[in-house]
Each structure stands twice: as C-alpha cells, then as structure tokens.
Amino acid sequence: MSREKYILPLLAFAACLLHAAPEPEPAFEKVPKAALNALRISWGKVINTGMVFVNGKLLPGPYIVSRYGTAIRINSVQVTGPLVPWVQFTTAAGNAPAARAPAAPPPAAAPAPAAKPASDSSVDDLFGDAPAPAPAQAAPRAAAPAAPAAAPVPEGRYADTPRSKALLKRINDYRTDLDRLLRGNGVLFFSTRHSPVRIDSRLAQGLLDVLPNALRDANDARELQSILRAKGITYLPAAACAEMIRDRALYMKVRDRMREIKEEQAFRKMLGNAGKGS
Secondary structure, X not given: OOOHHHHHHHHHHHHHHHHHOXXXXXXXOOOOHHHHHHHOEEEOOOEOOOEEEEOOEEEOOOEOEEEEOXXXXXXXXXXXXXXXXXXXXXXXXXXXXXXXXXXXXXXXXXXXXXXXXXXXXXXXXHOOXXXXXXXXXXXXXXXXXXXXXXXXXXXXXXXOXXXXXXXXXXXXXXXXXXXXXXXXXXXXXXXXXXXXXXXXXXXXXXXXHHHHHHHHHOOOHHHHXXXXXXXXXXXXXXXXXXXXXXXXXXXXXXXXXXXXXXXXXXXXXXXXXXXXXX
C-alpha cells in the first residue's frame, strides 16, 4: 500500500480538528500594575444567590464581588476592563506635566549717545539757539523671574486627593451595586462583545423560568432570541444570545444553578423559622 492512502485521511482529519477548534475568548483589558499596587483589592462577602454569565459561560457560584484595582472581579475572574483610566488617577494626584516657565523678554536696547557738534557749526549753534537734544529714556526694569513650578508626583503614584477619592468611590459604588443585585437573586451578563447587562430580581425570575428550555430547544442564536422575545424578554442583546448558544450544555448548568439557589433559600428559611421558634 502506498503511504498516500494513510497520509491523506490523516491530513483531512487534522484539518477538521483545526477548523472545529473554538476561537480563543477575547480578554478584558488588564488593570495596570501601578493601579493594582496603589489601590489593591477590595473584597466583598460571599453571595449564595444570583447568576453570573461571562462571555456566554455560567460562572459557578457562590460569588464574591471584588474591586480589582480599577476593574471588577467575581470570584477569580475579571469581568470588566478598567472602569476609570489610571491616567485620571495620576492626573488627580498632581502628576500632570510641569508647566514650562515663560521665556524672559529680550533685553532693552541701550539709548543712542547724543551727537557731538560738528566743527563747522553755525553761529546759532554756538550761542545755544539750536534745539536741545531729547533726554535719554531710562531702560525698562528687568522682568521678575518666574516662580518655579511644583514638582510633579512620580508617574504611577497614587495620592489621596479629593479628586482621586471621588474616582475611587465611583468604582467602589459600582462594585456595591453588583453585590446588592446578586444578593437579591439578580442575573449579570458580562462580555467583551457587548455592554454589561444587569437584571434585577423583578425580571430575573421571568428570565430563569424561560432560559433553560429556550437554550435546549433553540438551534441557533436567532432562534434563541426569538423564543425569548416571544416570552417578553427583549432586553438581552443578540451578542449575548450568540454567546450562550455556543455551549449546548448551558441549559443544564442553568437548571442546576437554579436548584442550588432554591436549596439555599429553603435552608435559610428553615434557619429563620427555627430561630423564631426558640
């Protein structure tokens, strides 16, 4: 037998594997090292409710929402890029480039000396009848030297100024909002392909009642979005539907996560009832 009989099928099989390999997920923009060193990590508490999707994949619970420098992480996964550019922090700390001192004005020209009378002066000149020469003007005073500019803060240095504290508060408030939403059994969608989608508890229950079966029955992203829209769920972008439909087993993961949440809620309710009875 010739080698081509075996080589050609192997090459075709390898081409199929390469074609079927999923594209690597685009990553969120990294937090600058200087920002992480200066602002550190602010951790939240454990959350046993809610659901988090990142690029179409369900992040297993329970969750801890943390501020990771200038971005947000849930568990160990960064789910946003920097929410405030680090350059805004360094500028707020006084790290703007030093202003150049204004150039000194050129020195004033010295006044020309008075002309001496010539040897063949007229009689009027000798007796002082000729007009006197104009008096020399005094030279202008030299401009005062410019005050030296304040030394800028070294690049990447964070300082507690009112402006930098306000920027940090914006990120902390965003982290707190996500924490509160998950504690209320809300649903979060984060992606590098679309803006974050935050679904509060009022709408989340309606979504979760429909989503598992919709993921199971839909053949593609367009059909998934159509099923959801028919159920009144119009707030999920097409990109989110396209991300979810790539994982055919996602409907089982969502169903299992819903069971975990119900078990957690039943357990806490039992503890509450036991506390009231004691």
